[in-house]
Amino acid sequence: MLDIKIELTKNRKAKPDMKNNPPEFGTCTTDHMFEMDYDPEHGWHDARIVPYGPFMVEPITMSFHYAQEIFEGMKAFMGPDGNPLMFRPDMNAKRFQRSAKRVCIPTIPVEDYLQAVETFVKVEKEWIPTEPATSLYIRPVAFATQASVGVETATEYKFFIVACPVKNYHTEFSSDxxxxxxxxxxxxxxxxxxxxxxxxxxxxxxxxxxxxxxxxxxxxxxxxxxxxxxxxxxxxxxxxxxxxxxxxxxxxxxxxxxxxxxxxxxxxxxxxxxxxxxxxxxxxxxxxxxxxxxxxxxxxxxxxxxxxxxxxxxxxxxxxxxxxxxxxxxxxxxxxxxxxxxxxxxxxxxxxxxxxxx
Incomplete structure (x- = not known):
C-alpha cells in the first residue's frame, strides 16, 4: 500500500460554469495533482498529492527525445448519494501495466495504481460536475525523466495524475x-x-x-x-x-x-x-x-x-x-x-x- 502524503493548495481555483459556459474539453485542470517517482534504488516512491503546477525537467529529458511515455483516460462521476463513482478502473490499471511493459517503463502494481487514482479523486471530489453529460476526466501518465540523449532504456521515471472537469467530448448526440x-x-x-x-x-x-x-x-x-x-x-x-x-x-x-x-x-x-x-x-x-x-x-x-x-x-x-x-x-x-x-x-x-x- 502506498503512503500518500497530501499537501492541499492554499490558492483554490474558480470552478467553471459547466452548465452555461463549459471549458473546451481537457483545458481546465483541478487544484491538485498526484505524483510519484521511480529510480532503481528506491523503486516507485514518494507518493504525494500536491497543488497543480509545472514540472522542472532537463532539456535532455529522455521522454522528449525517444517518446518513452504512456497514459490512460478515465472518468469519475458523482453518484446519486454524493459519492464519486469510477467506471471499471481496474481495466485502466491493467492496460497501464501492459503499456508500461511495451515501452520498458517499470510497472505499477494494480492496487497501487487504483489507490493513487481513488485517493486523488477523493481529494478533488468537489471538482466532479453534476450537470448532465459531464464528468471529471482523469489522465494518469508515466514518462522517463532521466537526463540523457543516449538511446537506451531510462532508469528514472515519474507517474502523475491530473484531472479536468469536462462536458462530453461531443456535446450533441447526433450523426453529424x-x-x-x-x-x-x-x-x-x-x-x-x-x-x-x-x-x-x-x-x-x-x-x-x-x-x-x-x-x-x-x-x-x-x-x-x-x-x-x-x-x-x-x-x-x-x-x-x-x-x-x-x-x-x-x-x-x-x-x-x-x-x-x-x-x-x-x-x-x-x-x-x-x-x-x-x-x-x-x-x-x-x-x-x-x-x-x-x-x-x-x-x-x-x-x-x-x-x-x-x-x-x-x-x-x-x-x-x-x-x-x-x-x-x-x-x-x-x-x-x-x-x-x-x-x-x-x-x-x-x-x-x-x-x-x-
Whole structure:
C-alpha cells in the first residue's frame, strides 16, 4: 500500500460554469495533482498529492527525445448519494501495466495504481460536475525523466495524475460526424505499439487528420499498414458498425487499442441480446454495405467520446457515402443511453463495473 502524503493548495481555483459556459474539453485542470517517482534504488516512491503546477525537467529529458511515455483516460462521476463513482478502473490499471511493459517503463502494481487514482479523486471530489453529460476526466501518465540523449532504456521515471472537469467530448448526440477512410497513411503496424496507449501512436495521426479535415471530414479511420485493406481504428478511438443488424467491430490484432468502452459495449450487446461480432472488416466490405444499405449505423467509441455516431464515410474512389438514412440509429442510441446510465448508477450493470469512492 502506498503512503500518500497530501499537501492541499492554499490558492483554490474558480470552478467553471459547466452548465452555461463549459471549458473546451481537457483545458481546465483541478487544484491538485498526484505524483510519484521511480529510480532503481528506491523503486516507485514518494507518493504525494500536491497543488497543480509545472514540472522542472532537463532539456535532455529522455521522454522528449525517444517518446518513452504512456497514459490512460478515465472518468469519475458523482453518484446519486454524493459519492464519486469510477467506471471499471481496474481495466485502466491493467492496460497501464501492459503499456508500461511495451515501452520498458517499470510497472505499477494494480492496487497501487487504483489507490493513487481513488485517493486523488477523493481529494478533488468537489471538482466532479453534476450537470448532465459531464464528468471529471482523469489522465494518469508515466514518462522517463532521466537526463540523457543516449538511446537506451531510462532508469528514472515519474507517474502523475491530473484531472479536468469536462462536458462530453461531443456535446450533441447526433450523426453529424463524418469519417475519411485512410489507405495511404498508417496508424500502427504489426509488432508496433498500436495496442498500447502510448503518445507516439497519436502523433502520427495528426497529419492525416489535418488532410481529412481539408477534404471536409471530421475524423479519420485507418486501414491496416500491411495491405491497406482492413479497417483498423479511428485516430483516437475504436470503431463499430451495425451491418445487417449485427454490431461489428474490428478484431484485436495487436494494432488496435483494446478500448474499455469497446469491451463494455460488446458485453452489453451480449447481455441485452444484440448480435455482435469481432472480426476483420475490409474497406471494400464497408464501401459495399454502405452502398447497398446493409450498414445502417456506425460509431466511434472511447472514454472521451463515449459513443459518437458517424453519419458518412469518404473514400478515395467513390467519394462520400451516407450511413443508413443519415440519422442516429436505434442500437447506437440504446448503447449510448444505457452505458451513461450504468456509469451514473442509474441502471444496473455487470457486477464490478462501478467502484464507489467513500
Amino acid at each position: 460526424d463524418s469519417c475519411w477512410v485512410e489507405t495511404k497513411y498508417s496508424r500502427a503496424s504489426e509488432g508496433g505499439t498500436g495496442g498500447d496507449k502510448c503518445g507516439c501512436n497519436y502523433a502520427n495521426t495528426l497529419l492525416p487528420q489535418e488532410e481529412a479535415v481539408a477534404r471536409g471530414y471530421d475524423e479519420i479511420v485507418f486501414a491496416d499498414a500491411n495491405e491497406h485493406k482492413y479497417i483498423g481504428e479511428i485516430s483516437a478511438s475504436n470503431i463499430m458498425f451495425v451491418i445487417d443488424g449485427v454490431v461489428v467491430t474490428p478484431e484485436l490484432d495487436g494494432t488496435i487499442l483494446p478500448g474499455i468502452t469497446r469491451d463494455s459495449l460488446l458485453t452489453l450487446c451480449r447481455e441485452w441480446g444484440i448480435p455482435c461480432e469481432e472480426r476483420k472488416i475490409t474497406v471494400d466490405e464497408l464501401k459495399e454495405t454502405l452502398q447497398n444499405g446493409k450498414c445502417t449505423e456506425a460509431m466511434s467509441t472511447g472514454t472521451a467520446v463515449v459513443i459518437e455516431p458517424i453519419g458518412s464515410f469518404g473514400f478515395e474512389d467513390v467519394g462520400r457515402l451516407i450511413v443508413g438514412d443519415g440519422n442516429v440509429g436505434p442500437i447506437s442510441r440504446k448503447l449510448y443511453e444505457g452505458l451513461l446510465a450504468i456509469q451514473r448508477n442509474e441502471l444496473e450493470g455487470p457486477e464490478g463495473w462501478l467502484v464507489e469512492i467513500k
